[in-house]
Amino acid sequence: MAEGPDLTRRNLFLGRAAAEPRAVEPIIAVISQSCLALRGVACMSCRDSCPSGAVRFELALGGARPRIDAHGCTGCGECVRTCPADAIRIGPHEEAS
Template sequence: MAADIENLGRRGFLTGRLAPARNAIRPPWSRNETLAAACTGCGACAEACPQAIVRLGAGQWPQIDFSRNDCTFCGRCAEACPEPVFDRAIPAFPHVALIGEACFAARGVVCQSCGDACPAGAIRFRPRLGGPALPSLAADRCTGCGACIATCPADSIAVMSPIAEPAHV
């Protein structure tokens, strides 16, 4: 818990809000640093999301819940925000999908739901002898939208952050 507490300046001191959790998935075009500096926790981004995947989490910080739906990159969360939290000049998400060991195909069960759901075509299936085709993720094509996460019946897909954050000038 103490690792989540950071100096947030006057706003953090006066509101008593903890720093955004580092492991939470943030709305597209936002990062923990901009949330800590500018987010007021008003919830306008969550109300504007037509996919209902943006919600206010601990400390009233917006976060993404990919368990029911994916991000369509409509930009309504960014448009609704009255503060300078969103930067559409950076990549929408700093993460890509990661397919875990609980994947049905890896356990011998035919399943290609993640590949069927991926709008970017980042998940392909490699044939193998003696079992169903295995999913393979092309990280350079993955947009981080979460379509595969919402669809996976084995809950074996998560996100990881291999994308380097751009330097802000």
């Protein structure tokens, strides 16, 4: 006799009969190379619009460079709406190697 899933009341209550959830990658803002600040133009509209303060600029040769604080970004998309160069998208967090 083939064994089916254990559907006792306790297992259903604890959620053991459901399939295991897949790991979800965090969704954050990702800045592309078409960013005005990366091209030497003084633009910080994404930083100014970010409600969580996750868009930060680091000083670098040639001007400030944007970066996203992955732990602070909520994926709300406010920076996407305000970017004049359409250089930001919301997507999975990709660890830098």
